[in-house]
Amino acid sequence: MKSANTKILAIESSCDETAAAVVVNGRDVRSNIISTQIPLHTLYGGVVPEIASRKHIERIDNVIKMALSEADTTLDELDAVAVTYGPGLVGALLVGVAEAKAIAYAAGLPLIGVNHIEGHIAANYIEDKTLEPPFLCLIVSGGHTHLVQVTDYNKCTILGRSVDDAAGEAFDKVARAIGLGYPGGPKIEEAAKSGDASCVHFPRAKVSGNPYDFSFSGLKSAVLNYLNHLSMHGEAYNPNDIAAAFQEAVVGVLCDHVAMALDETKSPHFALAGGVASNGALRSSMQEVCAKKNVLFHCPAPIFCTDNAAMIGAAGYYAYLNGNTSGWDLNAVPQLRLGEKS
Ligand code: KG4
Numbered sequence: 001m002k003s004a005n006t007k008i009l010a011i012e013s014s015c016d017e018t019a020a021a022v023v024v025n026g027r028d029v030r031s032n033i034i035s036t037q038i039p040l041h042t043l044y045g046g047v048v049p050e051i052a053s054r055k056h057i058e059r060i061d062n063v064i065k066m067a068l069s070e071a072d073t074t075l076d077e078l079d080a081v082a083v084t085y086g087p088g089l090v091g092a093l094l095v096g097v098a099e100a101k102a103i104a105y106a107a108g109l110p111l112i113g114v115n116h117i118e119g120h121i122a123a124n125y126i127e128d129k130t131l132e133p134p135f136l137c138l139i140v141s142g143g144h145t146h147l148v149q150v151t152d153y154n155k156c157t158i159l160g161r162s163v164d165d166a167a168g169e170a171f172d173k174v175a176r177a178i179g180l181g182y183p184g185g186p187k188i189e190e191a192a193k194s195g196d197a198s199c200v201h202f203p204r205a206k207v208s209g210n211p212y213d214f215s216f217s218g219l220k221s222a223v224l225n226y227l228n229h230l231s232m233h234g235e236a237y238n239p240n241d242i243a244a245a246f247q248e249a250v251v252g253v254l255c256d257h258v259a260m261a262l263d264e265t266k267s268p269h270f271a272l273a274g275g276v277a278s279n280g281a282l283r284s285s286m287q288e289v290c291a292k293k294n295v296l297f298h299c300p301a302p303i304f305c306t307d308n309a310a311m312i313g314a315a316g317y318y319a320y321l322n323g324n325t326s327g328w329d330l331n332a333v334p335q336l337r338l339g340e341k342s
């Protein structure tokens with residue numbers, strides 16, 4: 001029997017997590033199952049798309065069954081099925097999209113295609129049940145770095161984005177270069193705790209044109225050049241020091257951009273989102289920036305920062321309220337941009 005509440009089954013398979021969740025009214029997470037493939041991809045130093053798709057196929061049925069069972073619900077109590085349809089790896093996305101279509105069609109439920117980046121933003125609605133647009137949001141993940149003004153639940157204006165590597169990508173590449181392995185973000189964070197950030201000063205790149213745009217490939221190259229220079233001179237280095245100096249540079253650039261945007265937009269709320277938002281150093285520095293400016297700081301719990309399906313259920317709910325349901329021809333869109341609809 002359906003209730004007055006809106007109960008959504010959400011599915012996420014855009015990269016290396018197979019995830020399903022049941023979310024009520026966009027904010028109340030009844031279950032959040034995440035089957036990570038990280039240990040598998042660690043062997044290869046990064047995500048192998050072919051392996052990711054195969055593992056999603058093997059795991060998705062069970063992950064969905066677990067999400068329904070943990071939420072103590074069945075398909076006939078649901079109101080809709082939401083699924084990430086982009087951006088991401090095409091083969092990985094297709095598994096979730098095909099599964100969501102099959103379930104929604106068989107159960108006679110509306111299908112909602114969700115943009116993964118909008119999902120990351122919506123993770124903030126789970127954390128803070130009172131947060132409402134408008135607010136300024138920085139999304140920092142493995143594939144995306146976006147500074148946006150969220151003007152409504154289904155609308156945002158992009159102030160800046162990375163012109164090359166995403167912030168998380170830079171963490172992953174630098175971690176590989178200093179021998180920390182995959183996934184780089186959490187390993188750099190851990191190493192940086194016992195490192196000395198003042199061992200070297202890495203450049204904070206400015207992008208000409210839009211002051212809100214980011215560039216991280218220059219920073220990554222500066223780290224690689226520094227390591228080459230040391231090795232050519234037969235000098236040893238402490239990876240923890242490099243990790244600390246690199247992390248400080250990334251956090252510095254991100255905080256400067258946010259501070260500038262807060263001054264200009266006068267937004268009373270700021271939210272962090274995406275996998276890199278689980279970084280403790282970034283969270284506390286952003287919190288300080290906000291405190292100085294009397295801005296309320298929001299950030300999802302780390303489990304809702306990295307890829308999960310609950311955030312897709314949150315974004316899916318607001319799309320559903322807005323009547324943004326998808327047709328049965330919904331397809332994976334690997335290069336889907338923020339604000340773009342299929
Ligand atoms: O949002 P996410 O799970 O997937 C994408 O949509 O890309 O983000 C994954 C990215 C990876 O690059 C990973 O290294 C980074 O987030 N990451 C972190 C931390 N945890 C994950 N970066 C810095 N510090 C962390 N603690």
Ligand code: ZN
Pocket residue numbers: 116120141142274275306307
């Ligand atoms: Zn993500």
